[in-house]
Amino acid sequence: MRDGQAVVPGMAPVSVWRDLLVLCKWRVVAVMLVCVLVGMLLAVPLPPLDTVVLGLMGIGLSAAGAAAINHVVDRKLDARMGRTARRPLASGRLSTPLALGWALSLCVVGVGVLAIAVNDLTAWLTLASLVGYALVYTVFLKRATPQNIVIGGVAGAAPPLLGWTAVTGTMAPEPLLLVLIIFAWTPPHFWALAIYKRDEYAEAGIPMLPVTHGLDFARLQVWLYGWLTVAATLLPFVIGMSGWWYLCCILLLNIRFMHWNLRVWRGRDEQVPLQAFWFSIRYLLGVFLALLSDHYLSLVLTLWA
Incomplete structure (x- = not known):
């Protein structure tokens, strides 16, 4: 969105892609993927390279999608807070439909990669974590109780478990x-x-x-x-x-x-x-x-x- 107008469909300018990447909270996702990788390496000394790459890709895309959904749900709230008012949706640089489509695409592709190329257990656990963070925490807990961080922390604590199951297929x-x-x-x-x-x-x-x-x-x-x-x-x-x-x-x-x-x-x-x-x-x-x-x-x- 520019000056209150939705981004025109078609070839997106570099600034739009940059804002879409901002929605992914890539710094947070990077820290999370380190924890995923540690879970993989602790599970087996030398996990298969293709499983590592595809597992990190699927989990990373899913986490990025969940982060983008968080931006969509919190866009009005973000506009009221100084530290978040400059975010792409809060500041009106991106349209909500574009951001939501981007978020859902990331989630679908991420979970799909895990289900097809890794294993079903990791796909289901990742989906559960995604729902727990993007919907249960962001939509309900964050606004309902001061224990939101404690209760919602389960979803955010899943990365090493996802890494472990990605290479072993078991809990x-x-x-x-x-x-x-x-x-x-x-x-x-x-x-x-x-x-x-x-x-x-x-x-x-x-x-x-x-x-x-x-x-x-x-x-x-x-x-x-x-x-x-x-x-x-x-x-x-x-x-x-x-x-x-x-x-x-x-x-x-x-x-x-x-x-x-x-x-x-x-x-x-x-x-x-x-x-x-x-x-x-x-x-x-x-x-x-x-x-x-x-x-x-x-x-x-x-x-x-």
Whole structure:
């Protein structure tokens, strides 16, 4: 859409394609695909290259489609918030029918690739995650309860499970533990941002925890859920899924993670919640990198022995 007019069908200009890619939240999808890849590599030492490529493609397209649906559903809400007002739909640069068609096409192609070229289990789980995020969370939970992030976090925690099932075709306790780690990590990660952006959420009428229960309570929840995340990240070592290298790495990561959560809890600096939010993304990537490096280190030591 330009100056309130819908984009004319036909060859789209570069700016339109750029806006369509923005709808996909490709940075978020990229982080998610790293978690998918870790799930694949933890499932089998050397997964088939075609399964890896097609699995990442199908899951990535589905996630991009779900993100685009999120833009469509939240377009009016985004227009009321400073950090989202410049998004393609909120600012009127794209028409809603074009964005919705783009989103549904991505979802159909993504799930189709998984069903045809990977396996049915991964296709169904991906579809369930897509529906959980794009519809259940975005349409209902986000506007209904301050526990929206906790309840809706299940859908966002699925990537390592999807990676595991993509190369094995089966469920197992190990990928469910990886899901638990992301599930526990999501509240302190997002509530830190919600604390920083609380005024915008309040103005938009979104019942985020800092808005409904106050800053002190929200900061405390970041601190407590941080410890829950620490406990979840120790479980791979406890059950023998990972070894001493992982334990050393995760202890260092958790010390830094809880340092930021402690600063959020104390509430002495308005910028700290945003800094904690960005660090938590690096933290999660560090957790999965530690799992992956420990996995291959143990394989090398086993072959060497």
